[in-house]
Amino acid sequence: MKSLSRVKYVILFLAFFGLILTSFRVNSVKKSEKRPPNILFAIADDQSFPHASAYGNSTFRTPEFDKVAANGILFHNAFVAAPQCSPSRAAILTGRNIWQLEEAGTHGSYFPKKFPVFTDALENAGYAIGFTGKPWGPGNFKDSGWSRNPVGPEYNKRKFDKVPASGISTTDYASNFKDFLKDKPKDSPFFFWYGGQEPHRKYEEGSGAASGLTTNGLKVPGFLADADVVKNDILDYALEINWFDTQLGKMLQMLQEAGELENTIIVVTADNGMAFPYAKANLQEFGTHVPLAIAGPGINGKNRKVDDLVSLIDLAPTFLDLAGVKYIEGIVGKSLLSIFKSSKSGSIEASRKSVYTGRERHTHARPDNLGYPARAVRTQKYLYIRNFKSDRWPVGDPAPDYVVSTSGKKGMKDIEEGYEDIDSSPSKTYMIDHKANYPFLLYKNAFEKRDTEQLFDIINDPYCVNDLAKSPKMKSVLQKLRKELEEKLTKEGDPRMINGGDIFDSYPRFGSMRNFEGFKKQGEYNPKYNKKK
Secondary structure, eight states, X not given: OHHHHHHHHHHHHHHHHHHHHHHHHHHHXXXXXXXXXXXXXXXXXXXOTTOSGGGTOTTSOOHHHHHHHHTEEEEEEEEOSSSSHHHHHHHHHHTOOGGGSGGGGSTTSBOOTTSOOHHHHHHHTTOEEEEEEXXXXXXXXXXXXXXXXXXXXXXXXXXXXXXXXXXXXOBOHHHHHHHHHHHSOTTSOEEEEEEOOTTOSOOOTTHHHHTTOOSTTOOOOTTSOOOHHHHHHHHHHHHHHHHHHHHHHHHHHHHHHTTOGGGEEEEEEESSOOSSTTSTTSSSHHHHEEEEEEESTTOOXXXXXXXXXXXXXXXXXXXXXXXXXXXXTTOOSOOSHHHHHOOOOBOOOTTOOOEEEEEOOOSSOSGGGOOOOEEEEEOSSEEXXXXXXXXXXXXXXXXXXXXXXXXTSTTEEOOOSBOTTSOOOHHHHHHHHXXXXXXXXXXXXXXXXXXSEEEEETTTOTTOOSOOTTXXXXXXXXXXXXXXXXXXXXXXXXXXXXXXXXXXXXXXXXXXXXXXXXXXXXXXXXXXXOSOO
C-alpha cells in the first residue's frame, strides 16, 4: 500500500511538473511570437520644411509622405542637428549633437569609431540592418576603424537604365530594398535606411517644367529672389522630391504584399534644407527645419499634427525604445515614445521648449580650409544664432583675385563664383548677377558677413529676413536665449564654448579642395589648428 501511494505521488508530481513545463513553453512561444517592429527610415537629401503636399504646398507632389502622415503623425517642428549632410547623419546615428562628435561634427571628415551608433545596437539585438542610396557621408569611415559604413551593410547593386532627369540617381532603391528583404532571416525584425540622393543638386535645368510641374501657386521662399529662373529652379527641385517619394511608395507596396506593413514603423524626413542660397549650410530656418512624418505600430491615432519641437537626434533613443534595446552611450536626444502614445494633436510635451543646432566647415570655401562655426537655439517663437567667427564670410569667401584653374590636379576643384558653401545653381548665379534687381537685404542675408549674434521672430518672419538682435525691444529675449544656449553648450562640452574650439578647423576634409590660399591638403589635419595629433 505504501509503495502504491508513493507511485501515485510520483505520478501526480510528474503530471504537475508537466503542466508547469507546458505552461512555460506556451508562454515562451507567445512571447517570442510578438517580435519588435520593423523600422523603415526614409531620408531625403536636401529637402526643407514645408516642401511636401501634406503641409499644404501643392507644388510638391508627395502622396506617399502624405499617406504616412495621414496614418500617423505629421510633425510641424522637426529640426536636424546640422544643416549639412554628414554631420547631420552622424548626429542621427549617435543621438548626439555635432559639437560632441569631434571630426564627425564637421562635413566630409572622419567618423571616429569610438562613437557608438544605434544601428549596431539594433543589429546586436537581433535586427537585420541595411541601406540603399546614401548612408552616412560624405566622409571617410574606413580609416576611422569601421569595417563598413556606420549605417550598416550596403544594398546598391540594382540600377535603372533610365531616369526622368540627369540629376536623378540611377540607383533603383526599391529593387535594392527587395534584395534586402530576400536576404534577411525570415523571422527577424529589420531596420532599413532608404537614403535617397534626391533632391541633392545638380538638377537638370527645365526638368520640372518638362514633367508637367507649373509655377501656378508656387510659393517662392521670402529669402529668395522672386524671379522666373528661381521659380523654375524650384520646379526642378520639386521633381526630385517627387521621385524620392515615388520610390518610397514602391517600398511600402512591397511591405504590404509581404504582410509586414502593419508591423513596420515608417519614418520619412530629410538630412538638411534645400540647396539654395540662405538655406542649406545655414542655421536659418530653411537650412535646419525639415519635413517629418511617422506612422506604424505603437503610434496612437491617425492624422495627428504635432507642434512639439523635436530634433532628429531624438530618433536614436526612439528606435532603441521601440526595439526594447538599451541606449547606446552618449545619447542626448529624447525619445518620441510619449508623443507616439498620446492621441492628441498640437502640443504634447511641455518640456520640449527648445531645439539646438550647429555648424562647422561645409566645403573648402575659405583660405586655410577654415569653417564658419555657429550654434543656435530655436524656440516656438524665436531663433537665436551665435556666429563664433563673424569676421569670416558665412557661405565662403568671394572669388579671390589670385584664382587660377585647378582643373586636372588631383583632389582640386575650380573656384567658380565664390561663396562656395552655396551649391552652384541658377538661383545662386541669378542672385549674384542681379542683386540690384531685387531687395538688397535678400542678397546681404544670403552672401555677406553677419553679426556675432542674430535673432529672428519666426512667427512674424518665417524666412529670417529681419535680424532683431540689435533691437532694444528684444534685449531681454536675446539675453535669455544667449544664456540658454551657452549653458547647453557648456554642459555638453562644446570646444567652441569652453576651450580649444579651433580644433574643428584642423579636421581633415576628404572632398575636393579649391585653390584658396593657405592650407589645402586633402585628407590631412591642418597643423596650425591641430592640438590633438
